[in-house]
Amino acid sequence: EVQLVESGGGLVKPGGSLRLSCEGSGLLFSSYTMNWVRQAPGRGLEWVSSISSNGNYIYYEDSVKGRFTISRDNAKNSLYLQMNSLRAEDTAVYYCARFESMDVWGQGTTVTVSS
Amino acid sequence: DIQMTQSPSTLSASVGDRVTITCRASQSISSWLAWHQQKPGKAPKLLIYKASNLESGVPSRFSGSGSGTEFTLTISSLQPDDFATYYCLQYNSYPHTFGQGTKVEIK
Numbered sequence: 190e191v192q193l194v195e196s197g198g199g200l201v202k203p204g205g206s207l208r209l210s211c212e213g214s215g216l217l218f219s220s221y222t223m224n225w226v227r228q229a230p231g232r233g234l235e236w237v238s239s240i241s242s243n244g245n246y247i248y249y250e251d252s253v254k255g256r257f258t259i260s261r262d263n264a265k266n267s268l269y270l271q272m273n274s275l276r277a278e279d280t281a282v283y284y285c286a287r288f289e290s291m292d293v294w295g296q297g298t299t300v301t302v303s304s
Numbered sequence: 305d306i307q308m309t310q311s312p313s314t315l316s317a318s319v320g321d322r323v324t325i326t327c328r329a330s331q332s333i334s335s336w337l338a339w340h341q342q343k344p345g346k347a348p349k350l351l352i353y354k355a356s357n358l359e360s361g362v363p364s365r366f367s368g369s370g371s372g373t374e375f376t377l378t379i380s381s382l383q384p385d386d387f388a389t390y391y392c393l394q395y396n397s398y399p400h401t402f403g404q405g406t407k408v409e410i411k
Contacts, residue, residue: 224400233391233403233404236393286348290338290350290393291348292350295347296347
């Protein structure tokens with residue numbers, strides 16, 4: 190079964206850090222660009238970051254540049270998002286998704302930034 | 305950055321209706337556009353990629369068209385399972401951008 194499973198979300202105080210993980214199975218993980226997309230409560234989808242199949246090309250949405258770091262470990266079929274200096278506006282469900290067109294999505298993990 | 309303007313934001317329709325949703329890009333994105341469906345509390349699901357290609361397993365009542373800056377998603381005969389929110393996504397260049405969404409409601 191083709192599957193992506195996110196983990197690592199939780200409640201964190203403003204200024205804190207979290208590391209999200211996304212593990213893939215059944216989907217040739219190492220061959221594809223991978224993405225993080227978020228959705229704030231009651232809002233639309235927002236692209237956050239992408240990393241190429243070999244990790245050589247990395248892109249970020251402007252509001253997370255310098256605070257978030259995307260990485261991957263193809264040997265472990267895993268994608269990561271290190272989130273530092275978290276703000277209230279980072280509160281969202283975070284999804285990982287495969288490929289530029291986002292043909293496979295995980296179920297999401299919830300990040301809440303609140304004091 | 306490329307802006308994606310989706311319309312309408314809300315659409316009220318009945319089962320069996322033909323429904324069309326439009327997405328306009330602020331500059332040409334060739335055919336690098338996808339359409340996603342999202343139901344409450346669930347992850348999005350890819351319906352259409354490269355503007356007009358139906359993703360495997362997606363019912364044929366869904367179709368996409370357009371290129372350059374104007375794109376449409378059409379549902380030929382709306383079914384009860386289709387009441388959801390629909391998003392376009394441009395992946396021509398970074399930052400990738402989504403439209404603001406179209407919620408299809410029961411009339």
